[in-house]
Amino acid sequence: MEDLKRMRIIAAHYRNLQGLRMLPWFLWLLVIGAVNPVLGLPQGQLDYQCLLIIPGIAVPWLLSKWIGRYYDRVYGRVEGLPPLSQPIEVLAGILSVVIVYAGFVIDTFEWLPVSVLGLMMAAAFLAEWWRSGRLLNHSVLFAALLVVLSLLPLAGTPGDVHWSHLLGGFIILIVPGIILSLSSVLKHIALVRNLKALSQEAS
Amino acid sequence: MTDAFEALAGLDRVVHEPARLALLTALSACRSADFVSLQRLTGLTKGNLSTHLSKLEEAGLVEIEKQFIGKKPNTLVRLTPEGRTAIEQHWQALERLHRDAQRWQSVDGRQ
Numbered sequence: 001m002e003d004l005k006r007m008r009i010i011a012a013h014y015r016n017l018q019g020l021r022m023l024p025w026f027l028w029l030l031v032i033g034a035v036n037p038v039l040g041l042p043q044g045q046l047d048y049q050c051l052l053i054i055p056g057i058a059v060p061w062l063l064s065k066w067i068g069r070y071y072d073r074v075y076g077r078v079e080g081l082p083p084l085s086q087p088i089e090v091l092a093g094i095l096s097v098v099i100v101y102a103g104f105v106i107d108t109f110e111w112l113p114v115s116v117l118g119l120m121m122a123a124a125f126l127a128e129w130w131r132s133g134r135l136l137n138h139s140v141l142f143a144a145l146l147v148v149l150s151l152l153p154l155a156g157t158p159g160d161v162h163w164s165h166l167l168g169g170f171i172i173l174i175v176p177g178i179i180l181s182l183s184s185v186l187k188h189i190a191l192v193r194n195l196k197a198l199s200q201e202a203s
Numbered sequence: 204m205t206d207a208f209e210a211l212a213g214l215d216r217v218v219h220e221p222a223r224l225a226l227l228t229a230l231s232a233c234r235s236a237d238f239v240s241l242q243r244l245t246g247l248t249k250g251n252l253s254t255h256l257s258k259l260e261e262a263g264l265v266e267i268e269k270q271f272i273g274k275k276p277n278t279l280v281r282l283t284p285e286g287r288t289a290i291e292q293h294w295q296a297l298e299r300l301h302r303d304a305q306r307w308q309s310v311d312g313r314q
Contacts, residue, residue, distance in 0.1 A: 001297065001301065004224065004225060004228045007225060007228055007229055007244055007245070008228050008229065008231065008232045009232070010244065011228075011229040011230075011232035011233050011236065011240075011244055012232035012233060014233070014236075014240065014244075072272075073239075074239075075239065075240060075243055076236070076237045076238065076239030076240025076241070076242070076243055077236070077237045077239075077240060077277075077279075078233045078235075078236045078237075078240045079233060079234040079235045079236070080233055080234060081232070081233060081234055082234065195243050195244070198244065198245070198246055199243075199246030200246070201246070202222075202225070202245055202246030202247065
């Protein structure tokens with residue numbers, strides 16, 4: 001019975017567990033963050049950034065298409081239940097966009113000495129862990145890490161580093177880039193391991 | 204206890220067979236799934252999966268749609284409304300039986 005419940009959860013989150021689909025985009029986020037001029041890396045001249053961003057959109061798009069084909073061929077397609085079937089879910093979707101935008105504004109203008117987007121991301125990881133039937137345990141670890149990093153500015157300013165630089169470049173782009181990339185790989189591993197376990201139990 | 208045995212005997216055999224129960228459970232969590240994904244989820248061989256899907260289709264519990272994606276054939280499976288009701292009711296019955304079985308165990312333990 002527990003196996004069937006696990007299968008149900010995997011079927012419900014089949015596409016989400018195909019984490020490598022999004023990996024090129026998260027790596028792109030990481031690259032964009034790494035060249036962010038606020039970190040003192042290559043200075044942000046317009047032509048330099050355009051050179052990076054424009055092909056940068058094409059490369060992850062092509063890679064994610066290619067990875068998607070791999071998943072469709074090897075793991076098959078599962079069409080999830082309609083996510084916006086109820087008005088409450090539509091409202092929740094709109095509200096979350098508004099909240100994320102508000103968080104972005106608060107972080108950009110440093111109205112609070114913490115990263116609101118970081119805290120939101122931590123909440124999203126916890127929600128994902130809960131919704132996936134506690135299948136993705138790494139999400140809890142990432143949520144904890146994001147909470148610590150988001151609250152770090154409360155501990156004071158270290159040396160010459162200005163928190164706005166860290167909040168702007170590090171917390172907003174690089175940390176999510178690393179965490180989301182790792183998370184996407186770990187999701188794929190969770191999918192492979194669970195499918196293998198289900199297959200072994202069936203035989 | 205007689206009620207529980209009656210409930211057990213009353214379970215729909217088409218649904219309760221382990222492979223078919225697995226297929227219906229997987230399908231109940233999504234709108235549709237293709238042949239490859241069902242094979243992955245249930246660990247069934249192609250032959251077994253085809254046989255069970257045919258039985259479920261005969262019983263009116265699933266719809267099977269054969270299509271082409273590009274040049275490749277693709278078999279799409281989805282629950283019919285009757286199938287969705289049947290698996291939901293079946294799970295409710297199983298949960299009830301599970302609870303009853305736990306109650307019997309605790310009664311046995313006390314005796």
